[in-house]
Amino acid sequence: MTTTTADYTWPSELAELRDVVAAFRERHAGEAAVRTLAETNTPLDSRTWQIMAEQLGLAGLTVPEELGGAGAGYEFLAVAMEELGKSLLPSPLLATTALAIGTLMQAGDASARERLVPALAAGQITGTLGYTGADGHWDPARKPQVRATRNGDGWRLDGTVHHVLDGASADLVLVVADTDEGPSVFAAEGPLPGLVRSPMATLDGTRSQARPDFHDVPAAAVGVLGAAAPTVEAVLTRAAVLLAAEQVGGAQYCLDTAVAYAGTRTQFGRAIGSYQAIKHKCVDMYLEIESARAAVYYAASCLTVNSADAEPAASIAKTLASAAFDRASADSIQIHGGIGFTWEHPAHLYFRRAISTRALFGDPRRHHEVVAASLLDRTTRSDASTSPPESRRVQ
Structure with a gap:
């Protein structure tokens, strides 16, 4: 079964x-709830x-179903993320799915996967x-600032990692640490002595980031x-x-x-949405x-x-989505006029999210x-597949 629109053919399950998710968002992720969580730097309630x-x-x-999941395609998770993106709800969904589950599924460690993913x-x-590191960028050639040393059958972590999504509240912190063999992934589970989590002040208060400091922290x-x-x-490709x-x-x-505001706000006896300049802004945003x-x-x-x-494909999507969000968040403020610049209006929250997410998981240049x-x-x-054999090339 499929539901067809003018632009897409969607499986009915996606619709x-x-x-x-839209119903959940409207009930549990209203502006007041989002503002409270963001302004108090409080994790989403359990x-x-x-x-x-x-x-x-x-x-x-x-x-996968054998690990307790639905075994659905990434299109399903993308639909959920798109709907939740309309509310800016500070939830651990992105960090848990894209980063934690993503790492465990990609690391090739069946034991860790079976123990933690369910x-x-x-x-x-x-x-x-x-x-x-401190600059918030990933560079595979750069030495991690966390060092892992063997301790009997286990490992101990020392050092600092920066800009960790939900790093102040996550139950499981996976971290890239340096070893004699090179950068490796380690898991630090639960409240641990020696693990100090410091929330970081960022432009986007609706997305928590932290700086975990490891001091002789046990890890696997x-x-x-x-x-x-x-x-x-x-x-990072999946994220x-x-x-x-x-x-x-x-x-x-x-x-x-x-669009809703432009249809109701009047100036000089007309809705501002009837003016060509506003129409063009909205159409450009839509495209x-x-x-x-x-x-x-x-x-x-x-x-x-x-x-x-x-x-x-992931890089193209991230580049286009960053540009679209940048434009839409900025133009929305302009269309809303004076009210759009106020703290009480949510427009600035989306502008902050747009600017911060532009650099997350790779900036446009990368x-x-x-x-x-x-x-x-x-x-x-x-070129290599269409080049003539050496014997046939004109000298």
Whole structure:
């Protein structure tokens, strides 16, 4: 069964999931609740998280059924992220699914996967991944600031990792640490002596980031020692797609509220939406959002089938979604006029989210480089396949 619109052909299950998440958002993620959580730097309450993870099954959507998940494609999780992006709800869904579950699924460690993923998928625990330095960027060639040393059959962690999503509240903290074999992934579970979590002041108060400091903290290795780089790269590809879906949702909210305001606000005896300048702004926003949405769901489908196009598709989606959210959040403020600049109006919250998410999981420059490298590689392979044999070449 499919539901067809002028632009997309959606499986009916995707449309149903969108409706379910939208209903949850309207009931549990209103502006007042979001503002309270953001302004008090308070984690999402456990009851609301249990509704998201257990009743709606959002945390385990892409997790295989044998590990307690739904075994669905990434398109389903993208739909959920898009709908939730309209509300800016400070939930642990992105960090738990994209970073924690993503790392455990990509690390090639069956024991860690079977032990931790079912609890994450059920919402019994939340998780995250720390992988960046003080500048907030991932560089596989750079030595991690956390060092892991052997301690009998286990490991001990010392050092600091920065800009960790939900790092102050996550039950499971996965971290990239340096070893003699090279950068490796380690898991620190539960409240641990020696683990100091310091919330970081960021532009976007609706998304918690922290700086965990490790002081002789016990941890377990995850996956092959020295293999953190390819694991993190694969995780960031998936995270970029899910974040792009969230950005599309935020941009759509900005467009919807701008259009609604333009239809009711009058100036010189007419609704301001009847003026060409406002119409053009709204149309430009719409075109960018639709382009980004198409790129997001193509990238999500690439992830589902493990396509070779997944990495460049993810970078295209993240680049387009970042640009669409930037424009929509800024233009929405302009269309709302004086009220849009006030603290009481939510427009600035979306503008802050747009600016902060632009750099998260790779800024546009990094994603441009990924796409360029992919195009150059295809060109090189195409040239090689069409070149005549040496004996036939004209000297």
